[in-house]
Amino acid sequence: MKAVGLYKYLPVSDEESLVDLEVAKPKAAGHDLLVKVKAVSVNPVDVKVRAPKDKVETEPKILGWDAAGIVEEVGEEVTLFKTGDEVYYAGSIARPGCNSEYHLVEESIAAKKPKSLNFAEAAAMPLTTITAWEALFDRLGISEQPDDNKGRSILIINAAGGVGSIATQLAQFAGLNVIGTASRPETEKWTKAHGADQVINHHRDFLPQLKELDVQGVDYVLCLHSTEKHWANMAEAIAPQGRIASIVEVDRPLDVQQLMNKSASFSWEFMFTRPAHQTSDRIKQHELLGKAAELFDSGQLKATLTKTIHGINAKNMRQAHEIVEKDKMIGKLVVEGF
Numbered sequence: 322m323k324a325v326g327l328y329k330y331l332p333v334s335d336e337e338s339l340v341d342l343e344v345a346k347p348k349a350a351g352h353d354l355l356v357k358v359k360a361v362s363v364n365p366v367d368v369k370v371r372a373p374k375d376k377v378e379t380e381p382k383i384l385g386w387d388a389a390g391i392v393e394e395v396g397e398e399v400t401l402f403k404t405g406d407e408v409y410y411a412g413s414i415a416r417p418g419c420n421s422e423y424h425l426v427e428e429s430i431a432a433k434k435p436k437s438l439n440f441a442e443a444a445a446m447p448l449t450t451i452t453a454w455e456a457l458f459d460r461l462g463i464s465e466q467p468d469d470n471k472g473r474s475i476l477i478i479n480a481a482g483g484v485g486s487i488a489t490q491l492a493q494f495a496g497l498n499v500i501g502t503a504s505r506p507e508t509e510k511w512t513k514a515h516g517a518d519q520v521i522n523h524h525r526d527f528l529p530q531l532k533e534l535d536v537q538g539v540d541y542v543l544c545l546h547s548t549e550k551h552w553a554n555m556a557e558a559i560a561p562q563g564r565i566a567s568i569v570e571v572d573r574p575l576d577v578q579q580l581m582n583k584s585a586s587f588s589w590e591f592m593f594t595r596p597a598h599q600t601s602d603r604i605k606q607h608e609l610l611g612k613a614a615e616l617f618d619s620g621q622l623k624a625t626l627t628k629t630i631h632g633i634n635a636k637n638m639r640q641a642h643e644i645v646e647k648d649k650m651i652g653k654l655v656v657e658g659f
């Protein structure tokens with residue numbers, strides 16, 4: 322089968338940074354589904370895994386952790402899906418990625434694709450939806466019931482990117498007052514159209530801008546970009562006893578002392594924790610993607626696809642990586658069809 326992957330970790334301008342491959346078609350066993358991949362999304366994680374380093378793979382490394390496709394074959398222990406089901410999922414960073422004609426994924430982290438979305442629109446959603454959902458409802462501990470959240474507010478940093486575009490919608494759906502951050506007119510417009518009640522600029526101090534909106538402090542902060550750069554601002558903007566979560570790794574330790582006076586708490590969200598560590602509750606990713614599918618189908622959530630490239634091959638995947646690497650994405654980018 323066809324696939325796109327790498328042996329060497331090179332700048333994306335190098336033709337060898339992602340290459341066309343012919344590899345053996347896998348077979349489904351146990352709880353795995355073999356999925357015929359119709360569309361894949363490219364996320365910053367692909368760019369980070371591909372980033373230049375002095376390492377050479379002896380077997381090709383296949384990237385891609387966001388897919389939509391059709392179940393071709395099921396393992397003997399599969400109970401949730403059957404051949405022919407249309408599915409969407411992110412997969413596990415501990416296994417080969419989905420940039421291949423056929424791909425294996427464990428049933429507990431996949432779900433039926435929203436019926437109202439085509440394959441490209443669906444492929445744009447799983448990784449960011451899992452991340453935003455786990456961050457809001459599992460890590461920040463926000464209730465999914467709007468009645469519980471009356472009068473509560475959240476600041477979402479990088480609200481127009483892939484994760485932000487769905488996090489703002491989920492936060493609004495949960496009844497929070499949503500303040501997003503964006504720094505360009507087009508990202509501000511997109512953010513307001515995708516769930517933010519108000520928008521402030523992430524290149525300026527947060528608290529003075531919040532005060533201009535008559536907000537003295539936010540109950541929750543969700544950081545989706547540059548955790549270290551925004552740390553002091555988050556510590557200042559969080560209300561007493563508030564909660565902060567971030568999804569972006571740091572290069573140096575964070576000064577958690579800055580949260581003590583307010584008894585504020587901090588949590589990480591890493592959406593691969595459940596699949597990579599095979600946690601006993603990883604079925605929650607199947608469940609949340611199922612609930613999200615219902616919300617897409619009822620029109621309560623909007624798909625966030627903004628750019629589709631046709632043809633999953635090395636040249637197009639390099640183009641997709643180059644776009645994501647520029648750090649200007651609004652919504653999501655998908656590459657469709659082999």
Ligand SMILES: NC(=O)c1ccc[n+]([C@@H]2O[C@H](COP(=O)([O-])OP(=O)(O)OC[C@H]3O[C@@H](n4cnc5c(N)ncnc54)[C@H](OP(=O)(O)O)[C@@H]3O)[C@@H](O)[C@H]2O)c1
Nearest residue numbers: 365479482483484503504505508546568590591592649650
């Ligand atoms: N832990 C996890 O499980 C997990 C999951 C998904 C993603 N991530 C990580 O989360 C980050 C965001 O992912 P994504 O897919 O949402 O990103 P993305 O779509 O690539 O984000 C692009 C946006 O970032 C904004 N941005 C640029 N500089 C910024 C800054 N200094 N502060 C705030 N926003 C800034 C830009 O908005 P403006 O043009 O308006 O400035 C741009 O539109 C990445 O680092 C990714 O690796 C982690």
